Amino acid sequence: MALFSWAVEMSGTTHNPHAIKAIALMCGAGLCFALLDTTVKHLGITSTIPIAEIIWIRFAIHALLTILVLAPAGLPKMLTSRKPIQQWLRSGFMLSATFCNFLAVNHLRLDQTATIFFLTPLMIAALAGPLLNEWVGWRRLLAICTGFLGIVIVMRPGFGWIHWAALFSLGATLSYALYSVTTRYLAAHDTAAVTQFYTPLAGVVLTAPVAFSDWVWPADMWTWCLLVWLGVIGSFGHWILIQSHRFAPAPVLAPFIYVNLVWMTTLGFLVFGDIPDIATLTGGGVVVGAGLYLLYRERRLAKP
Numbered sequence: 001m002a003l004f005s006w007a008v009e010m011s012g013t014t015h016n017p018h019a020i021k022a023i024a025l026m027c028g029a030g031l032c033f034a035l036l037d038t039t040v041k042h043l044g045i046t047s048t049i050p051i052a053e054i055i056w057i058r059f060a061i062h063a064l065l066t067i068l069v070l071a072p073a074g075l076p077k078m079l080t081s082r083k084p085i086q087q088w089l090r091s092g093f094m095l096s097a098t099f100c101n102f103l104a105v106n107h108l109r110l111d112q113t114a115t116i117f118f119l120t121p122l123m124i125a126a127l128a129g130p131l132l133n134e135w136v137g138w139r140r141l142l143a144i145c146t147g148f149l150g151i152v153i154v155m156r157p158g159f160g161w162i163h164w165a166a167l168f169s170l171g172a173t174l175s176y177a178l179y180s181v182t183t184r185y186l187a188a189h190d191t192a193a194v195t196q197f198y199t200p201l202a203g204v205v206l207t208a209p210v211a212f213s214d215w216v217w218p219a220d221m222w223t224w225c226l227l228v229w230l231g232v233i234g235s236f237g238h239w240i241l242i243q244s245h246r247f248a249p250a251p252v253l254a255p256f257i258y259v260n261l262v263w264m265t266t267l268g269f270l271v272f273g274d275i276p277d278i279a280t281l282t283g284g285g286v287v288v289g290a291g292l293y294l295l296y297r298e299r300r301l302a303k304p
Contacts, residue, residue: 025244027255032237037105037113038271039226039233044106045158047223049216051102054227056211058098059203061231062238066200069239070193078197082189086182090195093179093200097204100172107165110268111276114261115284116169119148121257122290123177131181150286153279192242199238201265258288 043049070078081087104113186195218224261284268274276284 005212006287012192019157019247019288021056021298022244022247027235029241029244030257030260031263032233032240034110034114034260036099036230036234037110037238037264039230040102041105041110042271044222047219049093049218049223049227050211050214051099051106052207052210052216054230055098056207057227058230059095059200059207061228062235063176063204065195065231065235070197072167078194080171081125081194081198083186086186087190087195087198088202090111090179090186091180091198091200092206093175093182094199095206096202097172097175097179100168100175100244104169104172107163108169109274109276109282110264110272111261111274111280112166113169113172115150115280115287117165117173117176118261118284118287119170119173120177120180122148122287123174126179127177127181127196131185146290148287150283150290153283153286186284191222196242198237200235201221261288 040054043054101113101117104116183195218227265274265276
């Protein structure tokens with residue numbers, strides 16, 4: 001609670017009457033993504049559905065819901081982008097992040113994948129220099145290196161634990177960081193509606209051949225419901241994440257990405273009986289601390 005209170009104070013919510021609503025939406029989005037990962041892990045345990053098929057269904061439903069919501073604006077208008085190549089590239093990064101993450105959660109505990117994923121803000125800061133010409137100072141560079149040290153603690157190389165799926169979790173983190181940087185770039189060229197429309201397209205188009213060539217029909221209605229649930233909860237999570245940024249800027253919301261560790265740890269325990277070990281808790285603390293310090297530096301440098 002002390003850490004949460006400090007994050008609220010650091011975010012400056014007392015100066016933004018809509019910040020509490022934005023924070024609630026941000027935390028709700030984190031819960032949606034935690035439920036998404038929990039469902040994928042459950043499907044991996046209880047069904048024989050190939051990963052490509054799960055991904056295709058997830059993105060197909062996401063695309064369908066997006067079309068239904070954006071239909072009044074007109075589909076031709078949604079396809080009109082000033083940077084179509086970058087839009088497809090961004091959508092590809094989302095597909096890569098989803099594919100790597102789905103593989104990782106089927107072999108690692110949810111708290112482990114969540115901790116590794118918390119490198120995202122640090123990776124974004126590292127990539128912003130070469131890709132957006134937004135270079136970081138030595139203090140923030142030190143925070144980035146410290147965050148990577150936290151992940152080394154979680155992965156424990158040399159102690160006989162490191163699982164190959166941890167590399168996919170790192171791949172998901174890097175892909176999502178590139179997705180975020182590309183989103184930031186496209187914000188100056190396309191509307192949010194256009195960018196949202198392109199988000200699931202690569203997943204629908206690129207995974208379709210693999211999904212249909214190795215298609216396995218779900219064994220029962222419950223499995224169908226879980227597959228549909230993936231698309232619904234995923235698209236809803238992205239929608240309320242976008243809505244949260246309407247009420248507060250990114251620096252206000254960024255510290256609350258770490259609330260997702262609470263969701264993932266709780267669901268991992270309730271659904272799979274997973275209990276975080278000392279290495280994960282220690283490494284997670286290092287990553288969260290480094291991320292919050294990075295956000296603190298961003299806020300200080302933004303002050304006039």
